[in-house]
Amino acid sequence: MELVAGLATLTECGATFRTAVIPWYYYACQDKKRQRECLSARLAADFISTAGATHVITIDIHNNATEGFFDRRVCTFNGLFATNLMLRYFNETLGILDGKDRFAVSAVDTGGSSRVIHIAKQTGIMPVLPTKVKDYKTLKPKSIIINENVRGKIVIIFDDMVRSGGSIAETAKALKAKGAKKIYISATHPDFCGQAIEILDELKKNGIIEKAVLTDSFCFPDDFGKNHPWFVQISLDDMLARTIASLHAENPVSNIYLDDDRSI
Incomplete structure (x- = not known):
């Protein structure tokens, strides 16, 4: 709830970029519909998007299909890998x-x-x-x-x-x-x-x-x-920092992976 409230505040204050950094995407494993249960991974995406997030950054999402829960015209989903x-x-x-x-x-x-x-x-x-x-x-x-x-x-x-x-x-x-x-x-x-x-x-x-x-x-x-x-x-700090910097400079995130591939 704190994340959603923070995003809503940034939206109301007119921030251009409102990036939610969620290394572990909560409810990530609840990505399939079960009898008499809501699709919690989709519900979390709805909360984040409605609060005004422009970007979501997460690491090794349990199911890559979770990206489909976000409307890319509203909020861009960036699934990174460690x-x-x-x-x-x-x-x-x-x-x-x-x-x-x-x-x-x-x-x-x-x-x-x-x-x-x-x-x-x-x-x-x-x-x-x-x-x-x-x-x-x-x-x-x-x-x-x-x-x-x-x-x-x-x-x-x-x-x-x-x-x-x-x-x-x-x-x-x-x-x-x-x-x-x-x-x-x-x-x-x-x-x-x-x-x-x-x-x-x-x-x-x-x-x-x-x-x-x-x-x-x-x-x-x-x-x-x-x-x-x-x-x-x-630590994930360097990867996350470079991703945020690329998004806010409107540069492709793929460059980060190319740099990482060369450094291995």
Whole structure:
């Protein structure tokens, strides 16, 4: 409500650009109509547009179709991706582009395959596309099938978010069972709920994962990393600042991605 009130105030004051920066788009996962429920992702878009926003900036939206909830004649939706930010971090810390044969990039399941295929094409690193076998009575995964050879490789699991941690944990365990040397998690949004932190603590304790690299789309206490040694947080500030500057100068946002591609 504070965001909507702020946008309305800017509109009434005659501001030319009224940009809503929402790294984690709230209600992003409520993007499909369910029986006797409203389409909350659309409702949020209506609130933002009605309040007078001219631009919305968000990072790794759960469903790219959310852009269609905004009328582009009123409010321009700018969906950014943190992939290059993550790749730059892993290249600086692990040298993933210097020894590509030592690494693999993995999805959590087939739902995240497009992200991993894009990364594989961009970097030349081997993609891993796990298949989740579900028990359709309980809707819980029975097993994870991995066909690629990951023995002795350092595997980075990419996803848009970590919520309960259950799916990522199952995939990490399956990769370890297949002989992966080290496993890292890379996710844009640390939207931890339920037992997620405890699950990640257990994965680290048992030597299954090394680190979980996340962005600052969510805030944590200053001592969180000290208490949870798997936790690494990188900042979105530069990407967001450059995007805002480009929009307000009426320059294409795509230039930011071109610059990031060259810097990897």
